[in-house]
Amino acid sequence: MPDYAPQFYDPLDxxxxxxxxxxxxxxxxxIPLVPETPRFDGSGLYAIYYASEAESLYAPLVPHDIPVYVGQSLSHNSATGVAISGRTPLWSRVRGHARSIEGGGLRLTEFAVRLLRMPDVHADLGxxxxxxxxxPVWNAILRGFGSNEQGSSTRQSARSKWDTVHQGRNRSYGDSTHDRDKLIEEARRHxxxxxxxxxxxxxx
Structure with a gap:
């Protein structure tokens, strides 16, 4: 019998x-990413999916169940450990993303989301x-989707890659430094x- 060693498995790895x-x-x-999503308490993990064939850039993802964007909402501030205000951080975060999608000229009815409430440490791992x-293409290539406009310094920043491709969010920008056609081609290859x-x- 050839040399044999059982596989090592640590379930807590x-x-x-x-x-x-x-x-x-x-x-x-x-579930559909629509304004009628009932309000719920808690924080956790989420993934946003394109769920239509209308946008040729994102339609190839649909049969493979690959998200366009993933993220988490926390119950506590990661720097201070202080509990955040409000009881609905996960619901509120996803609702904010829904407004961004509509603001970027995309049809909200063509998007869907998966949600999972869980402790911060596990949401971070997920x-x-x-x-x-x-x-996901909005995390890796068309960055800037999840950003918030927070003041004059943000307004002076260059238009994000996401906002270059999907223009229309109600916010101000500094100079535009990205080529839209090149970004779309990069996203398509990705x-x-x-x-x-x-x-x-x-x-x-």
Whole structure:
């Protein structure tokens, strides 16, 4: 018999916990990203999906169940540990994203979301796992979707890549430094690559 050693498995290894969290998120129902989503308490993890064929840039993602954006909402400030104000951080965060999508000239009815309430530490692991393994196009290429305009310094910043491609959000910008056509082509190539590498996602 050739040399043999049993496989080592640690169920509490960070990679294993991350896979469990991401698998659980993807087991949640895909619900429409519409204003009528009932208000709920709690913080946690979310993933936003394109769910139509109208936008040729994002339509290839649909059959593969790959999100366009992932994130988390926290129950406590990560720097101070102080509890945030308000009881609905996850609901509020996603509602803000819905307004951004509409503001960017996209049809909100063509998007959907998965939501999972969970402790901050686990939401952080889940978000990292989703970002690293899927590299969602709005996280990795068309950055700036999740940003908030917070004052004069932000208003003087250059238009984000997301806002260059999807113009119309009600905010001010400094100089525009990105080429829209080049960004769209970069995003298209990125999406093709992520689809081709879907088999590398450990929990799928």
């Amino acid at each position: 960070t990679r294993n916990i991350t896979s469990v969290i991401c698998r659980e998120l993807e087991a949640q129902p895909l 978000e990292n796992g989703l970002r690293v393994n899927y590299q 999406i093709s690559t992520r689809i081709a590498q879907l088999g590398d996602v450990p929990w799928r």
